[in-house]
Amino acid sequence: MAGRPVASRQERARAQELARRIRALREARGWTRERLAKEAGLHTRTLVRLESEGPVQPGFFTVGRLATALEVSLDDLFHGAGRPGGIWSVGYEGRDIDSFVACVREAQIDAVVDVRLTPISRKPGFSKTRLREALHGAGIDYVHLRALGNPKDNRAPFWEGRLEEGRARFRSLLVAEEAEAELTQLAGLVGTSRVAVLCFEQDARRCHRTVVLDEIRRRCAVEVTELA
Template identity: 65%
Template sequence: MAGQLSTNSTDHAHALARQVRKLRETRGWSREHLAIEAGISLSTLARLESQSVAQPGFFTVGAVAEALNVSLDDLFRSTRTNPGLWSAGYEGRDIDSFVASLLDHGIDMVADVRLTPISRKPGFSKSRLGEALSQAGIQYTHLRALGNPKDNRAPFWDGRVNVGQARFRDILRSAEAQSDLNRLTEQAVQSRVAVLCFEKDEERCHRKVVLDTVRERIVVEVQSLS
């Protein structure tokens, strides 16, 4: 599986890295520029922004906050985001606007529930998508067992959605699907996860069944990725 679900101990570092990068890019600064302003090495800043350190040094973070002209309290407060699930369809999107929307919503991880994560849309095949998300500080995982088989896609497309959903619920009873559902459920209580498939309208997509199934297990808010 490309990417492991994170544990709660690293969530803070992920959020901090994302916030530092967002503030830097909002100012139009390069990493080199921020490193100079903060008086730290470029490699130190790169590790901070890429989440390579689970507990970045206090003085390092303080120097970065001062360079960005934000208080430490403001910087750390911005990393405290509520966990939950987002329904994400990339139909009609390009990769840049999609990643930007993920960042706007503070998404920590994209859980790809396509059976085969390939796409004719540039940037949305597994390897390219994973690279784009990594650069944005967002984790990626492919939950293949939560993918919809080819022979169950027609009902979602031709108006027999109830038929497709019923069959897919049967598919979710498999041991492999239950394992991936457990992983997704565990992550949803720890961080902000976007469940990804192609269709913009989740009513025409099997991911709605995935999201509903998780909601049957835990109390979690599910929002649409705008």
């Protein structure tokens, strides 16, 4: 008996993006999976599988029922499901948590990658747990890559305008095994998702994330977009 055809990486990526889109629309309505399944006339286990795994070829009628229940067109439901990956740069300086989440959601970001060494902030909502909860509530993934954080003893050059000194020091730290592994992880995300790299400074030139972004630009041959 012939087995199921093996899905390509691109097909899996599109399915995962569709799963995120359905989850985001459901959560925006404040619905549980059970509620959406009932409204769409589907088994809850079907929706669980669709949201968590993203079947490569979901049935047309299944998708149609979900679109009807969520009161969106099929085009809206699939909006973004075939988008290429990419990378954005964002700082939360001068923002509150609500405007920040609205900004990344409007840009259709799939995942926010936090490159702070210690993801703790005096600004309400920007410490790791609260930030992750706020992003998940908007259907956006949160990833913390600690090894791509800037150590405390290399922050003064960025604050004092000695940017090349700070960048050179941080660049030398990226050869460490853990940092290299996390750069590879980030590059993989960029290949299939719309990723925003996050730190505090609004101006990326004053932040070590510029070095991270330059390295990903080199590895993935992608342009970096500043998220206003």
